[in-house]
Amino acid sequence: MTIKVGDKLPEATLMEMTESGPSKVSVADLFGGKKVALFAVPGAFTPTCSAKHLPGFIDNLDALKAKGVDEVVCLSVNDPFVMAAWGKAQNSGDIRMVADPDAAFTKAMSVEFDASGAGLGVRSRRYSMLIDNGVVSQLNLEETGGFEVSDAGTLLGQI
Template sequence: MFAGQKLPNVTFRTRVRDDSIEGPNPFRWQDMTTADYFEGKRVVLFSLPGAFTPTCSTYQLPGFENGFGDFAAEGIDAIYCMSVNDSFVMNKWAEAQGIKNVGVIPDGSGEFTRKVGMLVDKDNLGFGMRSWRYAAVIDNGVVEAFFEEPGRDDNHPEDPYGESAPENVLSYLKNKVDTVAA
């Protein structure tokens, strides 16, 4: 993915709460498209190797969640977390993390991740195909800025984290606003 790139059209299979459904699992399937998430707004998208994994659960997701107000102050309408996990896993992870401000996008088949060139093999960890860690500022479906962790490669022995950290993305937004204002 790179600045200026338009996001690919993908349909994501999500599960949403539906109070008209009784029982222990009151959710229904709802297809959401790239346009549903990104059209007509300025958002931060970050993607990571997997829900419930250490760096993702300890730093990246909580950092974006807790910093939501700072991002909104810099003109961000929404923050989305994507992973090559299904909707059941993404919803349970968001629930377990107490997430209120960050939306989760399940890329269960890895279609979006593959189309933006970020799908990597993580068989060395028993994960299979997953997303390389990255973040992006997206304005009306077009990548404004892109933050990729170094070393993208299949079966990378490490999980680098820093470029896609919320603090780094927020720094870009603050510097961009300061540059525009000057």
């Protein structure tokens, strides 16, 4: 069943790049005890993700933090090297670029789709959510291919 408002995030291990290389991070550690704006994209360096989705969160980072968001996290079914390179290329600043390399977290939330026909394999649907201490308090889940409700401005207006 697809994740919904009021659900606790499923446990999984994600990856991110650190100064010492790729590092594992548990969902519990990433989202526990704080308010986090999470947004997911189908793929780093893809057109809508690079031109609209990530830039919108970069532009609204200070406004999100002013409304009590402790951290902003970008997630994609990619590897941590790609996520780090994309963040650097986009000047993502304090946005935490996190990889779900085997789509375990994405699948546990039932927000995956199969883009094998386009040579991309399993990917995450585009979404944004506000998470309070590991529990979803806002969710903006796009239909596959859409970019109507998961933008930073929509999430900002919900806080």
